[in-house]
Amino acid sequence: MNKLAFIFPGQGSQYVGMGKDLVHNYPIAREVFEEASEALGFSLEKYCFDGTMEELSQTEITQPAILTVSVAAFKVITNETDLVPSLVAGHSLGEYSALVSAGVISLADAVRLVHKRGRFMQEAVEQNVGAMAAVYGMDKEIVREVCLSASKDGHEVVISSYNSPEQVVISGHRLAVEQAGASLTGMGAKVIPLRVSAPFHCALMASAGERMRKELEGQVFGSFTYPVISNVTGRPYDRSDEIVQNLTDQITLPVLWSESMKYAVEHGISSVIELGPQTVLRNLMKQNAPDIHACSFGESKxxxxxxxxxxxxxxxxxxxxxxxxxxxxxxxxxxxxxWDNEAYTKGVIEPYRKVQHMLEELESSGGQPTMEQMREALTMLQSVFTTKGTEKEEQQERFEQIQRETRTWELFPQLAEGILEAEPVVL
Structure with missing residues (x-):
């Protein structure tokens, strides 16, 4: 089964000039930059195209800049091709890009959120108090034990990102990070200090997390166009009401990237496209899942x-x-x-539970759905739409979305015309 995933990079992938080629060659990319700059009240092009690396690496600039380039790449890909992902994921900051791509957060809201996120993270710790380092070639359990031993006298270091079986990142108080790094180097690991402005994904970011929660609680979230994997669980969101908690926790908890990619492989993903600057995540795929075809898209070439x-x-x-x-x-x-409870139970809860039970049995047995079972799922969805009072135009958009994502046009050709009652084609 050839399933596709889109993945979005996080902080650290920035470079001066990123996005310039896309804006020059694709009007839709320029529109993304214009919308983002208007939402922020300053020009992102100035920082991305003509700024210095020092300016671009200010966390509150870096985060909306990378998100904007990533969304521009996503818009170009989906505008220039018929590619539709089965799921999307983003590394740390990249999770916001993934949520934008899935229609959960608007671009304007997302850039405003991550602009504040960057500032909150920067202000959470005084300069030079914290540090981060990448650790290569050492078992994660050993790294965890070394971090525990190095955490003393009020200084703490933890694993902040599980990037692949070969790489983790540690984060915390500078003295503890340096001590853990020295110990791991002595044990044969390769340790590279990271040039970051704050120690991300550790307890030192607690105040940033709480400030971010308040911002997120005032945000309106849309429906998921396709599944988005959460960094803190390594699994797709089940409900929109999980977003605030997960994005809050994401600031202090480790990024489970390796676990996220493992989930993708286990659920049939065979191709991955990294959308945004650089090729960090594409390169990590070689360690996480060497059999997956991975490429990146950040420039027209x-x-x-x-x-x-x-x-x-x-x-x-x-x-x-x-x-x-x-x-x-x-x-x-x-x-x-x-809000009629009786109608909701009969039109939504009961048919949903029936199809959910059917799916559980299929996943348990490893079987494939029959056409009758697929039709039952469609009938359930139509019942939900009718009961919830969904507009016809939105219903049709959702049916077409399902067909694009699952490549089932030939199985239910009449569905594209909004004719649910027609018999499915048997192939």
Missing amino acids: DLKAVQEVIAKQQTAEPDKLLFIIRCLAIAVCTRNTN
């Missing part, structure tokens, strides 16, 4: 590398199990306007 992914997706078989999964996910995320 990178489109050539995407052609192989396009070819794979064009020859992919319909994903029948994902069809059931997406029907359930959209049923959950669709906004409700009907």
